[in-house]
Amino acid sequence: MSQKVRAVIARGKNQPVTVETISVPDPGPGEAVVKVQACGVCHTDLHYREGGISDDFPFLLGHEAAGVVEAVGEGVDEVAPGDFVILNWRAVCGQCRACRRGRPWYCFDTHNAARKMTLEDGTELTAALGIGAFAEKTLVHAGQCTKVDPSVSPAVAGLLGCGVMAGLGAALNTGGVARGDSVAVIGCGGVGGAAVMGADLAGAARIVAVDIDERKLETARKLGATHTVDSRATDPVEAIRELTGGFGADVVIDAVGRPETYRQAFYARDLAGTVVLVGVPTPEMKLELPLLDVFGRGGALKSSWYGDCLPSRDFPMLVDLHLQGRLDLDAFVTETIGLDQVEEAFGKMHHGDVLRSVVVL
Structure with missing residues (x-):
């Protein structure tokens, strides 16, 4: 049964984003539903809103995220409900020519969830970078979930999902x-x-x-x-x-x-x-x-590309370095905001007023 949650939507090119209710379906084979705890406001989200990525509106924005796995679909064994994870947008396939050559950070066939999240009227949403995490919950491919030490702050951890890792x-x-x-x-x-x-x-x-x-x-x-x-x-x-x-x-x-x-x-x-x-x-x-x-x-x-990272290798290592006091990831969090402040955060980012605004749910 699908769940109703609040999320940030870009309905058209250069239109201000809106907070709306969306439907998140149960996870299918190889998929996971994640309860989002924090998500950074990245320039890529603004590019989506401006139509600079594609014209597949409406977009469900947000991708620099961390949260807790709520449910998994059939065949998922790498993560389980209750795991604290960072979401990534390069879930490697393990089968393409890059992966088979031992260079999975170049994977040419990365995974996203097959099922679609929708608006209340059934309109399918395009999730930013296959994640869509300016939402209380999101549906992703299980390979997009990287388990890390849960003692790290979600606001910090999520930034490794894109810009800081890059x-x-x-x-x-x-x-x-x-x-x-x-x-x-x-x-x-x-x-x-x-x-x-x-x-x-x-x-x-x-x-x-x-x-x-x-x-x-x-x-x-x-x-x-x-x-x-x-x-x-x-x-x-x-x-x-x-x-x-x-x-x-x-x-x-x-x-x-x-x-x-x-x-x-x-x-x-x-x-x-x-x-x-x-x-x-x-x-x-x-x-x-x-x-x-x-x-x-x-x-x-x-x-x-994405800092040529391999999330399963790099995310846990960088979180550990942060927890040891050797990598000050807190320095990137300028402010924490709510879902309804994303449009304002775009303005601050555009004018260079912040390193990162982070939505905390």
Whole structure:
């Protein structure tokens, strides 16, 4: 029997979101119903509302979430009712060519729930990133549930479900930052701030944070940046080179995802250095670089999908590091809000007033 719960819905492009009653069906084979305890407000949710992801309205927004498994469907044995979990949007299949090559973090056929949540009139909802967690309860594939230590705060744990994991993973997994490396991070919002923290956790000797907002630069210092650059007043490429002995950084992470910032990242890296693109560009953006420079500078140009994370491996480890006091995930929670404050939180995020607003249910 389906359950009636409150949830945040985007009914049309650029329309303010509304809190409405939706129906959550019982879990089918391989599925789970999760009682959501907290869900971060991510830029991706705003992209959905603006029609930047697709036009499959209405959307059930929210995806950076943690909660407790309430019920599971047939054949589910990885989680059970009562388990505290972080939701993820890359539930690996185990069968695609990436998984079979031992690279499940690239899984090309990730799972989502087969059944649909609906509005009261029966209209099917498109769940953001296959999760839809700005809701009191949500239906997901069981593989989207990663069990972690229940002593962690749900408001903190949920952020590992997307933005914070993307930034940490861009440094730790995709960029392969090693002890003693020099790292530059362009764009120091939630994802870029997490990349700074990841570089610090990896033991980078020099971490240069670049942004146009002094508030974000100050936060980056608290998260581990050794130097900051206000790119409104200073050429970031020249500044990064000057701070790295004239050579450029070993790893440069673009957490903005624009042609201008990618070009800065490309030229701010050392010879044979690595560029990591983790900021998400829009479909119309184009990049032009001299092919000779691409060849002559060597190194690696990488895109970071979800921080190239494997949730079953990375989420429990990062939660444990947080509980040990070695990873200050609380620093990303700017405020906690209710479901009816999501539209207001979008405005704050757009103006750079918060790292993360977190809906607590």
